[in-house]
Amino acid sequence: MSLTELQLEAASDQAEAIEQRLFELGAVSVEFGDAGDEPLFEPPPGAHPLWTTVRLKALFTDDLRAEIAAAALSEHSLPGTSIPVSAIDDRDWIRAGLAGLTRIHSGGDLWIVPSWEAPPEVDGGVFVHLDPGLAFGTGSHPTTAMCLAALAGAPPRGQRVLDYGCGSGILAIAALKLGAAYALGVDIDPQAVLATQDNAARNDIDPGRLDALTPEAEPALADFDLVLANILAGPLVALAPTLARSARPGGRLLLAGLLDWQAGEVMAAYRDEFDIDIGAERDGWVLLDGCRR
Numbered sequence: 001m002s003l004t005e006l007q008l009e010a011a012s013d014q015a016e017a018i019e020q021r022l023f024e025l026g027a028v029s030v031e032f033g034d035a036g037d038e039p040l041f042e043p044p045p046g047a048h049p050l051w052t053t054v055r056l057k058a059l060f061t062d063d064l065r066a067e068i069a070a071a072a073l074s075e076h077s078l079p080g081t082s083i084p085v086s087a088i089d090d091r092d093w094i095r096a097g098l099a100g101l102t103r104i105h106s107g108g109d110l111w112i113v114p115s116w117e118a119p120p121e122v123d124g125g126v127f128v129h130l131d132p133g134l135a136f137g138t139g140s141h142p143t144t145a146m147c148l149a150a151l152a153g154a155p156p157r158g159q160r161v162l163d164y165g166c167g168s169g170i171l172a173i174a175a176l177k178l179g180a181a182y183a184l185g186v187d188i189d190p191q192a193v194l195a196t197q198d199n200a201a202r203n204d205i206d207p208g209r210l211d212a213l214t215p216e217a218e219p220a221l222a223d224f225d226l227v228l229a230n231i232l233a234g235p236l237v238a239l240a241p242t243l244a245r246s247a248r249p250g251g252r253l254l255l256a257g258l259l260d261w262q263a264g265e266v267m268a269a270y271r272d273e274f275d276i277d278i279g280a281e282r283d284g285w286v287l288l289d290g291c292r293r
């Protein structure tokens with residue numbers, strides 16, 4: 001499908017109204033970006049800050065509609081800025097976004113291999129073949145990479161593993177490939193549940209060894225030897241009671257998705273039930289490593 005892109009810059013207090021208008025004018029997607037150079041750091045839960053000046057990019061399936069939208073919105077763009085309209089090449093957008101993705105050595109014998117690449121020729125390699133689809137989890141993000149390195153460093157052989165916030169299923173599948181007996185993936189996003197099931201099939205995982213569910217399905221959360229959760233600091237704090245009852249006494253807890261300055265707050269939420277400390281740090285992100293008392 002060929003697409004036409006329209007771009008305009010607007011003040012942050014105008015951005016949502018313009019987004020609404022773009023959809024009314026036939027846009028099929030609208031993306032917000034930084035029109036200046038104003039980094040936004042991780043906001044507190046529930047906050048959705050915008051840049052002072054926002055660049056909106058809208059996609060249309062019809063170039064005429066895009067031209068009409070550009071004319072209709074001319075008075076809303078910032079003074080002195082134009083509203084360029086341009087054709088976008090026809091290509092597979094999901095694949096294009098993944099184009100930079102390649103094989104990743106996660107540590108030990110563990111490798112993450114995109115589904116369109118051949119595994120490396122290494123002796124004793126454990127390969128997770130992965131297509132993230134619409135879900136998060138390619139192995140390249142520091143938070144995922146730290147979890148994978150922890151799994152590779154202490155393979156959970158024979159264990160029952162919970163991957164809470166499973167995304168593409170990368171952690172659950174890596175645990176199974178490293179010898180776990182069973183893994184449960186849980187995610188609030190149904191696309192992630194589907195991606196996990198697809199990736200499990202891609203890796204020839206016996207269906208009896210992995211379940212992937214949304215929390216609404218009320219999965220049985222108890223007696224796990226290893227609990228992994230790579231989410232964000234806010235949800236990790238909120239999920240502390242759920243994850244605590246999921247781990248058996250003596251079980252291991254690995255938490256990721258938090259920045260170094262958030263470690264104290266997250267550890268405090270788990271300290272009643274776990275001995276917990278920082279296990280690894282990468283690019284400002286930390287991995288918390290705990291043991292259920």
Ligand SMILES: C[S@@+](CC[C@H](N)C(=O)[O-])C[C@H]1O[C@@H](n2cnc3c(N)ncnc32)[C@H](O)[C@@H]1O
Nearest residue numbers: 136137144165166167187188189192230231235
């Ligand atoms: C950062 S991704 C991690 C994906 C994968 N486990 C990895 O390590 O790459 C976080 C995932 O957690 C899910 N998530 C966010 N909040 C959640 C919650 N409260 N309960 C369950 N899943 C949640 C998101 O939908 C997303 O798929």
